[in-house]
Amino acid sequence: MARKKQEEEKGIEAGWINTFADLMNLLLCFFVLLFSMSTVDADKYEQLVTSMTESINIFDKGGSSIGEGAFVSTGTDQLISVEQYFNEYENPGESTEVKEDESKRTDVDGNPQPNDSPDEDLSNAEKQYQAKKAAEQKAKADELYGRVNDDANRQNVEDKININIDKDNQYVQISLNGALLFDTGEVDIKKSVLPLMSKVGDILKKYSTHRIKIEGHTDNVPISGSFRNNMLLSTARANSVFEYLKDVKKISPKSMETSGFGEYKPVASNKTAKGRAQNRRVEIKIYTDK
Numbered sequence: 001m002a003r004k005k006q007e008e009e010k011g012i013e014a015g016w017i018n019t020f021a022d023l024m025n026l027l028l029c030f031f032v033l034l035f036s037m038s039t040v041d042a043d044k045y046e047q048l049v050t051s052m053t054e055s056i057n058i059f060d061k062g063g064s065s066i067g068e069g070a071f072v073s074t075g076t077d078q079l080i081s082v083e084q085y086f087n088e089y090e091n092p093g094e095s096t097e098v099k100e101d102e103s104k105r106t107d108v109d110g111n112p113q114p115n116d117s118p119d120e121d122l123s124n125a126e127k128q129y130q131a132k133k134a135a136e137q138k139a140k141a142d143e144l145y146g147r148v149n150d151d152a153n154r155q156n157v158e159d160k161i162n163i164n165i166d167k168d169n170q171y172v173q174i175s176l177n178g179a180l181l182f183d184t185g186e187v188d189i190k191k192s193v194l195p196l197m198s199k200v201g202d203i204l205k206k207y208s209t210h211r212i213k214i215e216g217h218t219d220n221v222p223i224s225g226s227f228r229n230n231m232l233l234s235t236a237r238a239n240s241v242f243e244y245l246k247d248v249k250k251i252s253p254k255s256m257e258t259s260g261f262g263e264y265k266p267v268a269s270n271k272t273a274k275g276r277a278q279n280r281r282v283e284i285k286i287y288t289d290k
Contacts, residue, residue, distance in 0.1 A: 134169075137168075137169045137170070137288065138169045140169070140288040141165050141166075141169035141170070141171070141172065141288050142165070142169075144172045144207075144286065144288055145163065145164075145165050145172045147206075148163055148172050148174070148203065148207075148286065149163055151202075151203045151206060152203060155199040155200075155202060155203060156199075157196060157199045157200065157203075160180075160196055161174050161175065161176055161196075161200065162174070162175040163175075166285075169288070170287060170288060170289075171213075171285040171286055171287040171288060172285070172286045172288075173283055173284070173285050173286075174200065174203070174204075174283070174284040174285075174286070175281055175282070175283050175284075176196075176200070176281060176282045176283075176284070177277070177280070177281055178216075178217070178218070178237070178277075178280030178281045178282060179277055179280055180193055180196075181193055181197075181237070181241075181282060182237055182240075185223050185224075185225050185226070185227070185233070187233065187236040187237050187239075187240050188240060189240055189241070189244060197241075197244055198248070198249070200284070201244070201245050201248065201249030201251065202249070204245060204249070204251060204284065204286070205249055205250075205251055207286050208251050208252055208255050209255065209290050210255065210286050210287055210288070210289070210290050211255060211257075211286075211287040211289060211290070212251070212255055212256045212257075212284065212285065212286055212287070213256070213257050213258075213259070213284070213285040213287070214238045214241050214242050214245075214256060214257070214258045214259075214282065214283075214284050214285075215234075215238055215258070215259050215260070215261060215282070215283045215284075215285070216233075216234030216235055216236070216237040216238035216241075216258075216259070216260040216261070216282055217234055217260075217261050217262070217263075217265055217266075217267075217279060217280065217281050217282070217283065218230040218233055218234045218262050218263050218279065218280055219263055219266075219270050219275075219276035219277075219279045219280050220263035220266075220270045220276075220279075221270075221276065229262065230262035230263050231260055231261070231262035231264075232260070233260070233262070234260035234261055234262045235258070235259065235260025236260070237260070237282060238258040238259060238260050238282060239258050241258075241282055241284070242256055242258045263279065266279045267279060267281075
């Protein structure tokens with residue numbers, strides 16, 4: 001009787017197996033039910049598996065392809081996070097664009113890389129072209145300035161005229177004092193200054209193939225007499241120099257032009273007598289371009 005009692009107690013202790021088996025069956029049914037209610041994107045799943053076989057090679061010594069995917073090579077080539085691929089397929093195109101953008105900004109050491117944008121390349125090429133043209137223009141202006149200075153020294157008039165280059169290197173300018181050339185309110189060149197004008201004309205004849213511009217300027221003191229204002233007076237004085245160079249020095253009028261600016265382009269203050277004297281002037285511009 002004692003032995004039978006022990007066997008009955010053993011049977012009672014093993015009863016949990018039935019309960020556990022029932023629980024496993026219920027869980028299996030539960031997950032089967034969940035799976036049956038879910039939908040699987042077959043195309044996306046196949047892309048994911050194919051991509052993993054191509055890039056991660058997680059199938060050890062694989063020798064087949066999935067669908068029309070690429071052949072799975074032997075072994076594991078790279079250790080890449082699977083999470084990265086899930087993110088890539090949830091946001092297609094985003095990861096690749098970010099990688100490409102980062103690769104343009106930095107190299108493997110984190111150093112900044114030049115922008116390979118065609119627009120930037122075009123901009124850099126244009127800047128280089130403009131810099132080259134500016135250097136060439138400056139060289140032309142410097143060469144012309146040196147020649148005009150040498151001519152002035154040979155004519156012995158360097159102390160009676162001012163020669164300079166404009167800031168953009170477009171022309172060389174000869175400036176003549178207006179009080180030296182004209183009497184107050186008059187437009188006829190003084191006879192006493194004709195020898196100087198003759199020497200200036202000889203200099204200009206060497207550059208008659210260049211564009212030559214003659215400009216008249218005055219101070220801001222109102223005038224009375226033949227001219228209503230300083231603008232007309234400055235224009236008439238520029239025309240007087242033009243006529244002298246054309247008729248006396250035989251410089252072609254096709255290469256010359258005139259204009260008057262009155263008091264509107266001063267080079268000094270009109271508040272002082274010295275400044276007003278500097279503003280009364282005739283400027284002859286010899287352009288580098290022919």
